Amino acid sequence: MKKVLLRNEMIKTVLLLISLFAALIVLNVINSSFLPALENSFILKDLRNRAFRKTDYGRIMNTDFIRKTLSGLNESYHGSIRSEFDISLDVLTWSLEEYSAAPDDEYRDMVMDITENQILNLIDINSKMIELRYSLFRYLLLTLSGGIILQFLFLTFSNIKKIRFMERLDLTERNFYEIQKIREQERKRIASYLHDSILQDLGGILIRPSINDDPEIRKDMEIVISNLRNLTYSTAPLQLHSLGLEESIKEYIGSFQKSSAMTIHFLCSPTGEIHLDEDEELVFFRFFQEGLNNARKHSGTDTVWVKLVESHPYLILTVKDQGRGFIYDREHPEESHLGLPLMEQAVKSIGAEFSVNSAIGEGTFLKMKYNLYQERIDGQK
Amino acid sequence: MDKSKIFITDDHSMFRKGVVSILEKKSEFEIAGEAETPEEMLAAPGLRSADFLLLDLSLGEVSGLDYIGKIRSRNPHVKIIILSMHNKPVLIKKAVNMGADGYVVKQSPPEILIKALQTIREGYKYLDPALSDSIYLCLSEADAVHTVSDVSYNSLSKREQEVFRLLAEGFTAVQIGKKLYISRKTVENHRSNIMAKLKLQSLPDLISYANDLGVI
Numbered sequence: 001m002k003k004v005l006l007r008n009e010m011i012k013t014v015l016l017l018i019s020l021f022a023a024l025i026v027l028n029v030i031n032s033s034f035l036p037a038l039e040n041s042f043i044l045k046d047l048r049n050r051a052f053r054k055t056d057y058g059r060i061m062n063t064d065f066i067r068k069t070l071s072g073l074n075e076s077y078h079g080s081i082r083s084e085f086d087i088s089l090d091v092l093t094w095s096l097e098e099y100s101a102a103p104d105d106e107y108r109d110m111v112m113d114i115t116e117n118q119i120l121n122l123i124d125i126n127s128k129m130i131e132l133r134y135s136l137f138r139y140l141l142l143t144l145s146g147g148i149i150l151q152f153l154f155l156t157f158s159n160i161k162k163i164r165f166m167e168r169l170d171l172t173e174r175n176f177y178e179i180q181k182i183r184e185q186e187r188k189r190i191a192s193y194l195h196d197s198i199l200q201d202l203g204g205i206l207i208r209p210s211i212n213d214d215p216e217i218r219k220d221m222e223i224v225i226s227n228l229r230n231l232t233y234s235t236a237p238l239q240l241h242s243l244g245l246e247e248s249i250k251e252y253i254g255s256f257q258k259s260s261a262m263t264i265h266f267l268c269s270p271t272g273e274i275h276l277d278e279d280e281e282l283v284f285f286r287f288f289q290e291g292l293n294n295a296r297k298h299s300g301t302d303t304v305w306v307k308l309v310e311s312h313p314y315l316i317l318t319v320k321d322q323g324r325g326f327i328y329d330r331e332h333p334e335e336s337h338l339g340l341p342l343m344e345q346a347v348k349s350i351g352a353e354f355s356v357n358s359a360i361g362e363g364t365f366l367k368m369k370y371n372l373y374q375e376r377i378d379g380q381k
Numbered sequence: 382m383d384k385s386k387i388f389i390t391d392d393h394s395m396f397r398k399g400v401v402s403i404l405e406k407k408s409e410f411e412i413a414g415e416a417e418t419p420e421e422m423l424a425a426p427g428l429r430s431a432d433f434l435l436l437d438l439s440l441g442e443v444s445g446l447d448y449i450g451k452i453r454s455r456n457p458h459v460k461i462i463i464l465s466m467h468n469k470p471v472l473i474k475k476a477v478n479m480g481a482d483g484y485v486v487k488q489s490p491p492e493i494l495i496k497a498l499q500t501i502r503e504g505y506k507y508l509d510p511a512l513s514d515s516i517y518l519c520l521s522e523a524d525a526v527h528t529v530s531d532v533s534y535n536s537l538s539k540r541e542q543e544v545f546r547l548l549a550e551g552f553t554a555v556q557i558g559k560k561l562y563i564s565r566k567t568v569e570n571h572r573s574n575i576m577a578k579l580k581l582q583s584l585p586d587l588i589s590y591a592n593d594l595g596v597i
Contacts, residue, residue, distance in 0.1 A: 212490055225466070313539075
């Protein structure tokens with residue numbers, strides 16, 4: 001994904017540079033010759049209209065006006081057009097001198113005709129220049145437009161891909177949340193069935209006088225019931241929601257200490273009633289269970305601290321030991337710590353933060369931090 | 382002595398029939414009625430005249446304990462004995478706190494139930510001896526499983542809790558003000574209040590306190 005993003009960024013940069021380059025050329029073209037040529041066209045048009053005037057004695061040439069106009073022309077022409085322009089200017093300069101020194105009317109008329117032709121020639125040359133510059137301008141404008149359109153399409157396309165990728169990611173997270181939910185529901189269903197059906201049936205059998213009369217059978221049945229009850233509790237914490245998180249944790253610690261010979265210090269600092277729904281409570285409880293089980297299996301120590309504290313707007317649960325620690329690689333977890341990445345996913349699926357701080361010889365610190373006032377992943381709250 | 386009238390509510394018919402058969406053998410008891418669900422129980426006329434109610438803790442999706450209030454409104458004098466497969470101290474404690482007069486584990490011998498009825502009839506409360514180990518362990522674990530209900534921390538307002546945590550995380554007053562959209566002066570005021578309420582002298586004290594509490 002990173003390579004794709006990098007490639008996309010490079011392509012965007014190249015397209016942007018092309019567009020900028022084209023834009024610069026266009027601006028230069030406009031500035032250097034197109035505008036001057038356009039200006040000249042107005043000047044020359046004016047020159048054509050006012051170079052001559054009719055009098056009672058015939059047509060005369062406004063030599064001062066022509067001289068003044070010619071000196072005001074922009075001369076930013078290039079190449080062959082420049083040569084043609086210069087020739088016409090030279091002829092016009094000569095014709096102005098000849099007009100002033102004309103010996104007779106016939107010569108004067110001839111000079112005026114030449115002058116008029118050269119003015120028309122200048123107009124023609126200027127038009128050619130405008131046409132040429134306009135063509136170039138048109139091509140550059142097309143390139144610029146093309147570059148911008150390509151960039152826009154590319155950006156749109158890559159954004160669509162990005163959005164789809166994020167949607168898929170979001171879908172994956174939602175799917176995980178749903179899968180987790182289904183998994184816990186299934187565990188609850190199994191535990192409920194074990195408790196409400198199998199255990200109750202055994203209880204019903206146990207109360208029969210015939211069973212009571214045989215101490216050995218009674219004792220065996222009690223063992224079976226006890227084992228089944230423990231299995232029920234380990235499959236799903238059926239009383240979690242009715243007891244609440246704090247009481248359920250305390251109750252679990254009690255049994256845990258019995259079976260593990262570990263000492264668990266539980267510090268709970270609620271400042272009021274903690275309002276969690278069943279799914280959220282379960283994730284907290286499973287996080288706590290995972291933390292304790294990891295400490296029992298891997299820490300090599302016999303003391304664990306569990307802390308549950310409300311720090312507005314968060315509810316924070318931590319499990320800490322001062323044992324041997326480990327290196328947590330989320331992408332490639334050790335076989336012995338496979339539960340942690342799954343736990344992380346479960347915690348994140350309800351929108352909580354998950355962190356693991358552990359180092360060899362420095363113990364392990366697991367933390368879960370949940371904003372009690374956030375909107376849930378399924379849009380509720 | 383008049384017979385004690387006993388009403389039984391349990392969603393498991395096999396168990397209920399077993400209890401009925403045991404009690405019917407005893408001349409001192411008579412069955413006032415049976416119910417499978419809380420609704421059936423509350424609607425049954427036998428509940429109003431019963432001396433004892435044998436109430437299952439788990440009635441399907443609901444807990445029998447949640448109906449104690451309504452039961453008492455139908456029959457204020459009825460003695461309630463919880464019957465359950467659960468032997469968790471926390472559940473026993475909850476049952477006792479909600480007004481149960483006795484707690485018997487279902488897998489205990491029938492004599493235990495008879496003993497419970499007789500003891501409570503005498504005016505005492507009764508806990509199944511099978512629960513002794515659990516309760517004893519619960520009492521002896523009190524030091525290890527303790528709740529720090531820190532009165533000082535409980536006295537912080539929600540805003541003060543936020544400022545407290547951000548200070549412990551190393552943010553300055555200016556940064557906290559920006560995060561919470563309040564002025565630096567307001568942050569300083571909150572800080573003073575927090576220090577006073579928690580009886581702290583310095584920022585290192587505050588950080589240490591937050592660490593002990595589990596905030597950081």
